[in-house]
Amino acid sequence: xxxxxxxxxxxxxxxxxxxxxxxxxxxxxxxxxxxxxxxxxxxxxxxxxxxxxxxxxxxxxxxxxxxxxxxxxxxxxxxxxxxxxxxxxxxxxxxxxxxxxxxxxxxxxxxxxxxxxxxxxxxxxxxxxxxxxxxxxxxxxxxxxxxxxxxxxxxxxxxxxxxxxxxxxxxxxxxxxxxxxxxxxxxxxxxxxxxxxxxxxxxxxxxxxxxxxxxxxxxxxxxxxxxxxxxxxxxxxxxxxxxxxxxxxxxxxxxxxxxxxxxxxxxxxxxxxxxxxxxxxxxxxxxxxxxxxxxxxxxxxxxxxxxxxxxxxxxxxxxxxxxxxxxxxxxxxxxxxxxxxxxxxxxxxxxxxxxxxxxxxxxxxxxxxxxxxxxxxxxxxxxxxxxxxxxxxxxxxxxxxxxxxxxxxxxxxxxxxxxxxxxxxxxxxxxxxxxxxxxxxxxxxxxxxxxxxxxxxxxxxxxxxxxxxxxxxxxxxxxxxxxxxxxxxxxxxxxxxxxxxxxxxxxxxxxxxxxxxxxxxxxxxxxxxxxxxxxxxxxxxxxxxxxxxxxxxxxxxxxxxxxxxxxxxxxxxxxxxxxxxxxxxxxxxxxxxxxxxxxxxxxxxxxxxxxxxxxxxxxxxxxxxxxxxxxxxxxxxxxxxxxxxxxxx
Numbered sequence: 001x002x003x004x005x006x007x008x009x010x011x012x013x014x015x016x017x018x019x020x021x022x023x024x025x026x027x028x029x030x031x032x033x034x035x036x037x038x039x040x041x042x043x044x045x046x047x048x049x050x051x052x053x054x055x056x057x058x059x060x061x062x063x064x065x066x067x068x069x070x071x072x073x074x075x076x077x078x079x080x081x082x083x084x085x086x087x088x089x090x091x092x093x094x095x096x097x098x099x100x101x102x103x104x105x106x107x108x109x110x111x112x113x114x115x116x117x118x119x120x121x122x123x124x125x126x127x128x129x130x131x132x133x134x135x136x137x138x139x140x141x142x143x144x145x146x147x148x149x150x151x152x153x154x155x156x157x158x159x160x161x162x163x164x165x166x167x168x169x170x171x172x173x174x175x176x177x178x179x180x181x182x183x184x185x186x187x188x189x190x191x192x193x194x195x196x197x198x199x200x201x202x203x204x205x206x207x208x209x210x211x212x213x214x215x216x217x218x219x220x221x222x223x224x225x226x227x228x229x230x231x232x233x234x235x236x237x238x239x240x241x242x243x244x245x246x247x248x249x250x251x252x253x254x255x256x257x258x259x260x261x262x263x264x265x266x267x268x269x270x271x272x273x274x275x276x277x278x279x280x281x282x283x284x285x286x287x288x289x290x291x292x293x294x295x296x297x298x299x300x301x302x303x304x305x306x307x308x309x310x311x312x313x314x315x316x317x318x319x320x321x322x323x324x325x326x327x328x329x330x331x332x333x334x335x336x337x338x339x340x341x342x343x344x345x346x347x348x349x350x351x352x353x354x355x356x357x358x359x360x361x362x363x364x365x366x367x368x369x370x371x372x373x374x375x376x377x378x379x380x381x382x383x384x385x386x387x388x389x390x391x392x393x394x395x396x397x398x399x400x401x402x403x404x405x406x407x408x409x410x411x412x413x414x415x416x417x418x419x420x421x422x423x424x425x426x427x428x429x430x431x432x433x434x435x436x437x438x439x440x441x442x443x444x445x446x447x448x449x450x451x452x453x454x455x456x457x458x459x460x461x462x463x464x465x466x467x468x469x470x471x472x473x474x475x476x477x478x479x480x481x482x483x484x485x486x487x488x489x490x491x492x493x494x495x496x497x498x499x500x501x502x503x504x505x506x507x508x509x510x511x512x513x514x515x516x517x518x519x520x521x522x523x524x525x526x527x528x529x530x531x532x533x534x535x536x537x538x539x540x541x542x543x544x545x546x547x548x549x550x551x552x553x554x555x556x557x558x559x560x561x562x563x564x565x566x567x568x569x570x571x572x573x574x575x576x577x578x579x580x581x582x583x584x585x586x587x588x589x590x591x592x593x594x595x596x597x598x599x600x601x602x603x604x605x606x607x608x609x610x611x612x613x614x615x616x617x618x619x620x621x622x623x624x625x626x627x628x629x630x631x632x633x634x635x636x637x638x639x640x641x642x643x644x645x646x647x648x649x
Contacts, residue, residue: 112188112436116429116444117174119452123403125164125423127461128277132157133497133605134265135612141227147266152608154268154496158463160410161264162203162423163277164455168404171196171427179430193430195399197250198259199234199449200426203408208418208460217422223411225265228258234448238433243448247428253394260406261392266611269497269603275387276407283383415466422456466494469512469537470591471564471578472503474544484508485544487564487578491535492594495520496528497605499597506541512566513537526602539566542573 042050138151172195180194203220222229232255238246249255264274275283390405398404406425413419426449431437437445444450473488484507491513492501500520506512513535523529542565550556562578577583580591 112434113438114190114431114436115178115438116431116441116450117171117178119171119425119427119450120167121453122423122425122455123165125162125421125455125457126277126281127160127162127421127457128280129461129463130159130161130264130274130280131464132159132265132267132271133269134159134267135608136265137224140229141225142230143227146227147225148612154605156466156494156496157265157411158413158415159264160413160419160421160461160463161277161407162410162421162457163405163407164423164425165403165405166425166452168398168401172399190430192247195251196427197247197430198256198425199246199250199428200232201259201406201408201423202426202451203410203421203423204454205410205422206420208420214420220408220410220412223262223265223409225263226258228255231255232259236448237446238448243428243430243432247430250428253392253396256398257392260404262407262409264409265411266608268605268607268611270606273384275383276390276405278405279383279387413463415463418460418462420457420460422454424452424454426451467513467535467537468492468590468594469539470580470583470587471576472580474562474564474578485562487541487544487562489513489564491537492598493533493535495523495533497603498523498528499594500533501594501598502533502535504535508541508543510541511536512539512541523602526604528602528605539568539574540570541566544578 133154134157135152136155136157137147138153139145141147141150175196176194178194179190181189204217205220206214206217208214222232226232231249234246235242250259267274408423410419410421429444429447429450432445432448435445469489469491471487471489475486475488476483487506489504489506489512490501491504492499500523502513502517504513515532515534515536517533517535519530520533544562544564546560547563548558548560550558559582561582564576564578565573566576567573576587580588583591
């Protein structure tokens with residue numbers, strides 16, 4: 001047989017594989033275990049040594065003195081700057097390519113010159129003082145915090161409104177002539193500047209000081225109702241694009257209306273809706289004429305009744321009186337006047353039809369009216385329609401108006417203060433900050449607002465007082481061996497649309513009136529005010545002296561009476577006659593108006609829902625009931641007059 005052939009590869013292949021795996025394992029052990037990993041050519045031992053050296057050096061630096069040459073520079077300003085303007089390094093001088101001759105266009109832009117238009121004069125202003133119980137916000141208003149959503153409190157307020165107007169059509173024409181007229185080359189016309197944008201209505205006032213002099217003119221701030229107060233603030237200088245943004249923003253209807261025709265507070269008194277001074281004054285003149293006519297009719301009716309009583313024999317009058325009393329029930333009788341006797345229902349109704357109004361309207365002004373509802377309603381409707389006609393709407397185009405009526409309010413007046421006002425209107429200068437002015441008008445370059453001339457009020461405005469006191473009687477009080485004078489003084493105070501009173505017996509050296517008096521029962525029962533009353537006047541009685549006065553025209557006569565001497569500051573002494581018959585006519589008129597107001601039912605205040613919606617604006621006649629008590633200065637109880645809260649002249 002032949003010999004068998006041996007395959008050495010198969011015989012030793014497994015042994016070769018084991019040998020190669022062992023060699024690879026030895027290499028791995030040497031590189032990664034015995035020798036160790038290296039970082040940047042350094043092994044574990046070298047790395048440990050470097051870490052130890054750096055730790056020792058860092059510890060030495062911490063223990064050593066600080067290096068004054070190395071200080072941290074704050075990056076906060078740079079960071080905030082990036083937040084405000086993330087686009088940096090803009091070349092504002094670059095010009096977009098324009099068609100045509102580039103050199104000619106560049107020359108035309110560099111030679112821009114415009115004639116700034118004159119704002120001119122505004123109409124003679126008129127004014128009105130509205131006394132109201134206002135819903136005053138207790139927090140600052142903003143676009144997020146509206147008048148409706150903000151917290152509010154009731155507060156007596158005398159708000160002065162100054163109104164004027166401007167020929168807006170002529171103003172638009174002058175702006176168009178200055179910036180976009182046909183005489184200006186097409187490439188120089190600025191259509192965006194051809195429409196004036198109103199920036200501000202500036203109201204200033206002077207206050208009469210205690211010495212009779214007038215203070216300097218002071219700016220009146222925007223009312224607490226202005227929810228755009230921060231947005232309407234005009235800086236002295238705008239940035240290059242700041243003025244362009246302001247022109248766009250102030251042209252919006254909400255900004256325009258807040259600048260030109262700001263709103264008024266909601267009134268808790270059930271009064272007629274507020275209208276601007278020009279229509280308000282016209283309405284007051286008409287109402288005064290109606291009141292005068294009513295008084296004339298009352299006088300004629302009373303005169304006719306007296307003539308009838310004189311022409312009727314006394315026996316006939318007595319017989320008629322007995323017959324009327326026997327045949328007529330209590331509901332058929334009305335109180336008579338003059339020499340006594342009743343009037344039948346027929347005569348009473350006839351007199352009522354000619355002299356007494358059936359309803360009255362409530363006013364928030366210095367005059368109370370007692371006009372019939374029928375006449376008053378038609379009158380007020382006409383005035384309100386005229387007022388609504390001049391109100392700016394969202395879609396109103398000022399360019400189409402012949403006259404723009406604007407006004408401003410002053411809600412910072414003080415009771416008893418006397419003020420003079422002046423007003424003007426301002427329009428944005430659209431090219432302020434640019435070199436587009438002629439040499440004659442270089443002063444306008446830094447003037448952001450172009451102002452009209454000031455229009456002054458010819459007469460000063462006096463705000464009615466809210467507290468008065470009246471010396472009603474004087475008597476002697478024995479004090480040991482001497483005799484002191486005690487004066488009865490009635491102090492009256494206006495609070496939340498109503499008058500209250502308190503009587504004091506004042507001696508020399510005592511203050512007239514006191515603070516923290518008990519709540520007025522009359523107002524408390526009506527739910528108007530349960531707070532303690534403040535009847536303090538700040539005046540101290542000095543003395544009561546007897547004086548002799550000569551009076552009369554042809555035949556002079558003398559009379560003796562007492563004067564109350566008092567002082568507010570301990571330096572100057574004022575005086576007031578004691579007893580009503582010795583008072584000046586103006587004091588007597590004020591006293592009678594206040595007592596008539598107190599001799600009435602309290603004026604019920606509207607809640608926020610009614611006041612804000614305009615509901616219950618008119619006050620029906622408040623018929624006097626048997627439970628109604630006449631005015632008593634000691635108690636301050638009584639019925640409110642039909643004309644509403646007293647408005648002092």
